[in-house]
Amino acid sequence: MGVNSVYKKWLAITALLASTTIAKPTPRSTIPIIRKEWRTLTNPEKSSYINAVKCIMSLPSITPPLDPSHTGVLTRYDDLVYTHILQTMSIHYVGHFLAWHRYFTATYEQMLRNECSYSGAQPYWDWTLDAADLTSSPVFDPVTGFGGNGPFVATVPGPFEVPGRTGGGCVVDGPWAGINDVVHLGPGDSYTYNPQCLKRDLSPYFAGRYLGMNQTLLTLAEEDFGWFNTRVEGFPSFEASGVHGGGHYGVGGTLGQMGDLFVSPADPIFHLHHANLDRLWWSWQKLDLANRLVDISGPLLLMDYSMGNSSLSTPLSAGPSAVNLTVGDVMDIEACGTVGTCYTYDSLYTL
Ligand SMILES: *[C@@H]1O[C@H](CO)[C@@H](O)[C@H](O)[C@H]1NC(C)=O
Ligand SMILES: *[C@@H]1O[C@H](CO)[C@@H](O)[C@H](O)[C@H]1NC(C)=O
Ligand SMILES: *[C@@H]1O[C@H](CO)[C@@H](O)[C@H](O)[C@H]1NC(C)=O
Numbered sequence: 001m002g003v004n005s006v007y008k009k010w011l012a013i014t015a016l017l018a019s020t021t022i023a024k025p026t027p028r029s030t031i032p033i034i035r036k037e038w039r040t041l042t043n044p045e046k047s048s049y050i051n052a053v054k055c056i057m058s059l060p061s062i063t064p065p066l067d068p069s070h071t072g073v074l075t076r077y078d079d080l081v082y083t084h085i086l087q088t089m090s091i092h093y094v095g096h097f098l099a100w101h102r103y104f105t106a107t108y109e110q111m112l113r114n115e116c117s118y119s120g121a122q123p124y125w126d127w128t129l130d131a132a133d134l135t136s137s138p139v140f141d142p143v144t145g146f147g148g149n150g151p152f153v154a155t156v157p158g159p160f161e162v163p164g165r166t167g168g169g170c171v172v173d174g175p176w177a178g179i180n181d182v183v184h185l186g187p188g189d190s191y192t193y194n195p196q197c198l199k200r201d202l203s204p205y206f207a208g209r210y211l212g213m214n215q216t217l218l219t220l221a222e223e224d225f226g227w228f229n230t231r232v233e234g235f236p237s238f239e240a241s242g243v244h245g246g247g248h249y250g251v252g253g254t255l256g257q258m259g260d261l262f263v264s265p266a267d268p269i270f271h272l273h274h275a276n277l278d279r280l281w282w283s284w285q286k287l288d289l290a291n292r293l294v295d296i297s298g299p300l301l302l303m304d305y306s307m308g309n310s311s312l313s314t315p316l317s318a319g320p321s322a323v324n325l326t327v328g329d330v331m332d333i334e335a336c337g338t339v340g341t342c343y344t345y346d347s348l349y350t351l
Helices: 002-021 043-056 076-091 098-114 203-211 213-219 225-233 243-252 269-286
Strands: 033-035 299-301 303-310 342-345
Touching: 002 098, 033 098, 033 213, 043 098, 076 098, 076 299, 098 269, 203 243, 213 225, 213 269, 225 243, 225 269, 243 269, 269 342
Parallel strands: 033 342
Antiparallel strands: 299 303
16 A cells, blocks of 8 residues: 555545534533523523524525525524524414424524523513503613613504504614614515614503413413413414413504514513423423323414314424424423434423
8 A cells, every 4th residue: 555545544534533523513411401580580680591592693594595585584583583484373372382493492592502602591571560550561671681771752643553562663672672684584585684672662561461460370280282372372363362462462563573473583681581381381281291292283374274283293493593493392391312402491380
């Protein structure tokens, strides 16, 4: 064997070793990380979370450029907003609504940790603590939170006017005040580049009506998954909402991103709200864990009860940011397997 071929062999082995090292996945934790309520974080913990959100908003998108018209997908943050927009009609008012959003927020949590050096877990917003006085919620704190309401902007009264809305303009304080291109996508299902400020349109009335402990306990008391899920989502009417709509319309009203079915993840509060919906589902599962780790039903497509039910094998996709899973893979948040979720909550709702 000539020197040259020995050298080539050595190069090949080195390359193989190098690629093995690079391809080795980050070791997955087998101990669930613990999600805590926003107001119980210390100020340094709050600021490290908000810095991680700003970081993920500054990293470049990884969405493959298959569709040249998706010019609004610029950042890693946009990757998730875009994923939500594309799947809106198949992830709301369906049986896998909670499972899909569980995976979506867990994907975001992993992005913050793996790509932005965040060392905590995704915080949740326990809105039952604020339902009686929404505007004073610590999540809207201008210094330690996500900023508050926008100035009042009148809308044409009609079916889309969220009762009790008080804002609608760009946020005037907090980390995203004074920035005109926080949001790149929407409104609605539009994904061509459209720079917008972050808007909030708080409705203390709506939050009071649907985010209190009374509504939460009514939901928790449902006896099977189908009815539990229906209670969480409510119906698409401001007169028959649930805790899900309570958070979206309580914060986003008519004009804020949180009130937009498609582009709602553009407001970082989305993930604190959905973490708490997930906590409510886990609270419900824990009341009868053996049965409720496998209890899943409800339409496969938006409110279409004729097409069959979601099941443990219904696929879930969080887009290019994570591998595809099934509903069954996320039923146990503490499973910590080779795929799926690995987190838990510091406290749960009880009946
Ligand atoms: C919960 O309390 C709020 C505020 O008093 C009220 O508007 C709402 O109708 C109540 N919900 C239920 C389900 O009782
Ligand atoms: C979906 O599941 C529900 C509850 O288990 C059941 O009553 C219903 O018949 C199922 N629907 C279809 C279309 O299979
Ligand atoms: C994941 O699922 C989505 C939606 O069904 C699909 O478009 C995508 O190609 C899948 N990705 C992989 C890697 O299989």
